[in-house]
Amino acid sequence: MQICKCGAVENTETEKIFSNGTKHIELRCKGCHTHRGYKPQGKFEDFSLWFGKHKGKTLMQIYKEEPSYLDWIYANVAKDSMKKKIEEVLKIGIAIEKK
Numbered sequence: 823m824q825i826c827k828c829g830a831v832e833n834t835e836t837e838k839i840f841s842n843g844t845k846h847i848e849l850r851c852k853g854c855h856t857h858r859g860y861k862p863q864g865k866f867e868d869f870s871l872w873f874g875k876h877k878g879k880t881l882m883q884i885y886k887e888e889p890s891y892l893d894w895i896y897a898n899v900a901k902d903s904m905k906k907k908i909e910e911v912l913k914i915g916i917a918i919e920k921k
């Protein structure tokens with residue numbers, strides 16, 4: 823981890839929802855609160871919902887428990903970046919089922 827110009831090493835992490843529907847973890851210096859970038863996002867398999875009855879679950883978990891809910895999100899809630907993630911999950915899910 824880089825040392826900030828103020829001398830602090832640690833960052834604070836804040837969850838932010840972007841207008842495109844993706845979740846980011848913003849890093850700020852614990853000392854001077856300078857914006858220090860964003861934590862790399864996890865893979866889409868790790869992407870978890872922050873709303874609704876499946877809040878906190880990953881898309882893959884939801885696919886296994888209630889695939890129709892993914893369809894619903896896709897049609898009603900998801901923006902482009904999230905649609906891509908759901909498409910990937912569906913592709914993988916279908917591939918797993920075929921095995």
Ligand SMILES: [Zn+2]
Nearest residue numbers: 826828851854
């Ligand atoms: Zn600082």
